[in-house]
Amino acid sequence: MNKVTIIFSGLLLLTGIMSCTAQQQDESKNPYYKPFDNTKLTLNNAEWKKVLTPKVYFIMREKGTEIANTGPYVHNPVKGMYYCAACGNALFSSDTKFDSGTGWPSFFKPFNGKSVITSKDNSYGMERDEVLCARCGGHLGHVFDDGPPPTHLRYCMNGYALHFDEHEVYQTKPDTKK
Numbered sequence: 001m002n003k004v005t006i007i008f009s010g011l012l013l014l015t016g017i018m019s020c021t022a023q024q025q026d027e028s029k030n031p032y033y034k035p036f037d038n039t040k041l042t043l044n045n046a047e048w049k050k051v052l053t054p055k056v057y058f059i060m061r062e063k064g065t066e067i068a069n070t071g072p073y074v075h076n077p078v079k080g081m082y083y084c085a086a087c088g089n090a091l092f093s094s095d096t097k098f099d100s101g102t103g104w105p106s107f108f109k110p111f112n113g114k115s116v117i118t119s120k121d122n123s124y125g126m127e128r129d130e131v132l133c134a135r136c137g138g139h140l141g142h143v144f145d146d147g148p149p150p151t152h153l154r155y156c157m158n159g160y161a162l163h164f165d166e167h168e169v170y171q172t173k174p175d176t177k178k
């Protein structure tokens with residue numbers, strides 16, 4: 001392999017890597033992404049649009065829903081932490097994840113009392129409890145009361161609203177309530 005071929009192959013590899021990661025949220029370009037910072041964020045949508053990918057923006061700022069089984073983490077068996085894709089707030093530990101069979105990542109309990117808030121959602125003729133990130137107010141999904149014990153809750157999340165980190169495993173605090 002001569003020098004030109006090596007450089008050309010290197011460029012092809014780099015282009016491949018860049019195109020593979022283009023769909024993923026890039027936290028390094030998001031100055032608001034700070035795990036374990038509980039400072040409330042009140043940014044307007046124009047500011048969010050600058051730092052979120054179009055798909056994450058649609059779900060989290062326009063209350064969109066990814067099509068079942070198309071988002072990440074539905075069948076992720078790896079131990080770790082799930083953070084808010086917009087702001088990095090710690091939302092769920094893998095020790096509360098379960099297979100709901102719905103096609104969306106599901107959890108029976110948030111990580112702690114500062115993880116999520118809920119709000120009544122009467123859109124589409126349904127009475128549902130919307131789940132929002134407690135730090136940035138980003139839409140995450142909905143919570144239903146047909147989950148497994150001990151809480152019997154099912155936090156039905158959009159995978160694109162989450163960012164998973166397998167390097168950090170935290171136990172959900174036993175005193176945490178809905």
Ligand SMILES: [Zn+2]
Nearest residue numbers: 084087133136
């Ligand atoms: Zn957030």
